[in-house]
Amino acid sequence: MARRRQAVTIKHVAADAGVSLQTVSRVVNKETGVRPEMMQRVQASIDKLGYVPSIAAQRMGGSRSYLILALNDRERTIADWRARQGTDWFDQMMLGGMLTCAEHGYRLIVELVDTHSDHIERELLAAIAALQPDGVILTPPHSGNPLIINLLEAHGISFARIGSLTDGPGIRLIMDDTRAARIATEHLLDLGHRRIGFIAGPAEYELSAWRVDGWRAAMQAAGLATDDLLAIGDFSHASGRAAASELLTLNEPPTAIIASNDQMTLATLELARERTLAVPGDLSLISFDDTPIIRLAHPSLTAIVQPIAEVTALAVNLIIAAHVNGPTTATPVTVPARMTVRESTASIFGGKGNT
Amino acid sequence: MARRRQAVTIKHVAADAGVSLQTVSRVVNKETGVRPEMMQRVQASIDKLGYVPSIAAQRMGGSRSYLILALNDRERTIADWRARQGTDWFDQMMLGGMLTCAEHGYRLIVELVDTHSDHIERELLAAIAALQPDGVILTPPHSGNPLIINLLEAHGISFARIGSLTDGPGIRLIMDDTRAARIATEHLLDLGHRRIGFIAGPAEYELSAWRVDGWRAAMQAAGLATDDLLAIGDFSHASGRAAASELLTLNEPPTAIIASNDQMTLATLELARERTLAVPGDLSLISFDDTPIIRLAHPSLTAIVQPIAEVTALAVNLIIAAHVNGPTTATPVTVPARMTVRESTASIFGGKGNT
């Protein structure tokens, strides 16, 4: 292959403007202490020649790499893509993360790693060494992984942890799962439900516990017991079915169920149908993901809408800000989730929930 | 911010192994002409120290950047993400592209650009200057854009053009849209349909015409006219509705319609329902995208499954191969599409199509 060189380098600009490299560099990086007329002259040359600095060279010079790494769970992400069921966590992350990176002249690079793997440390170190990212975005279930967190901290890389509240370094961002679960539960309480079951996600995800907390808090505030109404799944369809079965075979089965993701909610819907339970007539249902599969189900499902794009955009902004201002506040940032009421929730007295 | 340096560099490895930098470089890049024992010794040091070369430095040294750029349509991609309707073109591209890049030690970076924009040239040049990618993947509707193609060619960057057959440089890959349309049409012909309507995509996409060709060819082979049975949309729901309306208000309306994407098919389904046409009883329907929205529709829709992941993976492989072997064959590569028969196609004699 032909050895490709930069078409226009800082040298060309310097020569064209009749200044030193350093002055061009100062203008490019918007440093203070350059006379306005000088700045204009250099900027004119930059525009004229269409100069854009090479991020590889910038990095080599000891500056930023303008690269942010998003770390996603390998197995889950690939499985979602293969299933083609419209799970859009990844897409929403790109929407928020990529576009925000672009606004700041950064690029988002995605890396898939197994949280469970024992060579995760090696994988991460390799990615860091190869890319030298300025920041890393950790998504669940990586966000609370001490191995990852400590490694990034040791390397002095600023990073955001989406969906984790465990102590430690890193910018923590959450979508207020507890409150979201409470809102969902209260919606059902308002509709007259008293036996409200909850299908939790796996303990590996911190947010699983938060959602249970929100549900439990709302139930307790209403003076209701939750003893037998909690079932645990792992976000898979099969586990959702098992959990739903558990709840629906209780002596006093719930009249409403909240499930922690779309697959488990859908599994519950299917099981209900098989048992000739009408939804929402006999059983109200709320999902914790607002995916296409949920919207198009029959009936369409009431769901918690997680602000994934917003939270990722915020993560990028905070990472970049940290690069400029140094370490940021240690207080977790909260972006509230919403609830979209559809056809799957109804009053136990026979009324519709979405009227 | 603290100036971050590489933890382990080629120097450390060279010192540890007691050889020159150059020898380490040779081992890393698997060059020939290194004695096996030497190679082993160096490799041992690399493994021991966990050395991974910096791609920025590799690039600066005049070698590859190990970066491949995927160029997607800005407006459409963002609209799809915002709509949250499960359009998974992007996901499938990542599935095929990102994973294949990773296999070769490359990274995929996504860039969104407007094909229509007059500053597309500037945007592309900026991305090239900043990243110095080893290759570029062009997706529709960029794949046939002469401005883009010529620019990449001029810069000596190898690139793949997915979904374009227009002459010019670049590796051309198609999913055989013509054949896919023919298969869909023949399926309907087999079911006894004679009046088969087709809703095409916008001319901006080359594949729009190919699909029309396939449909027309199959119709003509069956000795059927297509005069009034073609309607044109722009992939949007609204345009699909208009096109469907056009077809259904014909004096002799079609008994089956093939639409060029999921949104237009769905719009047709909705319109049919409004006009109390039973699907597939009164109208059979085939979509040209196998998205969640299509699978979950009622009835579930027969659809062409486009091998987006496969074709993207192939694109990456060919780009990387071109880097090693120099320019590749100019013959377009074809990856065949499949059809999944579901509930929306039935015999005009009353039988079901999916039995």
Next chain:
DNA sequence: GTGAAAGCGCTAACAA
């Protein structure tokens, strides 16, 4: 087969 030297494009540190 292996090593030494030069340079990629840029920035940090220092000098003027």
Next chain:
DNA sequence: TTGTTAGCGCTTTCAC
């Protein structure tokens, strides 16, 4: 305020 120098980590070129 501006310019000069050195060096980032790697690969290429050319000696040995």
